[in-house]
Amino acid sequence: MLKSTLDKNLQGSPGPGLIFLVGFMGSGKTTLGRKLASRLGYLFMDLDHIFEAQEGMTIGEYFSKYGEDAFRKRESEVLKNHKYPEHAIIATGGGLPCFFDNMDWMNAHGKTVYIKLMPKTLADRLQNEKDERPLLRERHGEALVQFITEKLEEREPFYNKANIVANGLSLTAERVEELLSFKATS
Ligand code: S3P
16 A cells, blocks of 8 residues: 555544554564555654663663662653654564553553564564563573563553554555554444
């Protein structure tokens, strides 16, 4: 779908054309976000990367240096203070929607899409690429599945506040586009 068509579909909806992707680590926010942005001709941005660029260090380093509470505070400030363009797809860190009023803020400033996946699927995806994620260090196999199950239970009430809850299995950018258009015109 062309950008102009989506603009038409989103006409009358609140927000400046920002689409926030939320979901657990490993749910594919960045990959999907890039594809969606390219289909729509929107800019893609990843709040984890913006955070790292602003702080001049990786999130892992920030966690080690200042701890999780400080990270959550800064992460919320980055979300709320960033100067967004009129249209953008924004991938958010897995924990971001679950702290302070971040989820409500995103709902007030754009559309939100929760990419939903089961703990086992997330664990399979994260097993091989979790080195950069401070919360997953030292967790493997069953312990990783257990950790994700518990964290997801804690986080889903926040994720479920999203405008759209999308089944993340085999989710395509085209499908998200359909869901967004449907929601906007219904
Ligand atoms: C986190 C997820 C990470 C990153 C940080 C904390 C979390 O982002 O923000 O390591 O609490 O789930 P991704 O979901 O992009 O991996």
